[in-house]
Amino acid sequence: MKKRLIQVFGFLISTLGWTFVLCTMAMDYWRITQLGGQGGSFIIKVAWYWSNLWKDCFTDSTAVTNCRDFPVLWSVTYVQGVRGLLMCGLTLGFFAAVLCFLGMECTYIGGADKTKDKMLLSGAAFHFAGGEYRTQSTFVSV
Template identity: 85%
Template sequence: MKKRVVQIFGFLISSLGWLFVLCSMAMDYWRITQIGGQAGSYIIKVAWYWSNLWKDCFTDSTAVSNCRDFAVLWSVTFVQGVRGLLMCGLTLAFFAVVLCFLGMECTYIGGSNKTKDKMLFSGAVLHFAGGE
């Protein structure tokens, strides 16, 4: 019974970690910079520059946004390397979640106990390799 509880708790924690990293990939505001609005100006003009892993955007004081999408993975800066590493880690962790689910003692699919232990160990290795 204790082994099952530990496996279920570990599976839930690792799956939630994978889900949180997946949600952070979709966030828009990874980097935000305010431009303008300095003292000595009669007209206060403020603009915001913000970027994420998918695009760079510039929003002016009239709330008009101009965005430039990153077309390919290798075309821009080191941020694209981060995007690539996150996508590789998410892919590895997806396979780890599937292997861990099949390898848990409380599931009826997956084969014998020896096979389940191998799948569970492989899933744990993939979780560590994926950085989750």
């Protein structure tokens, strides 16, 4: 009973963490910069530059927003590297969640106990590797 509880709790925490990282892929405003409106200027003109993993945007003081989408993944900028690392980490995390679900003791899918233990171990290794990719993407974006 204790082993099952630990497996279910570990599965929920790791899958919840994977879901939170998945939600960050769609978030805007990863980087925000205010331009202008400083230093005693007679003309008050303020603009905001913001970007995420998918596009760069520029909003001026008249509330007009111009965005430029990133066309390809293999572009040179570091934002593309972050996007690639996050996508690799999320893919590994997805396979890890499936393997861990099949390998848990409380599920009836997956075969014998030795097979389930191997699935659980490989799922844990995939979670670890996916977490490393996601951590590397954090260091690249800083």
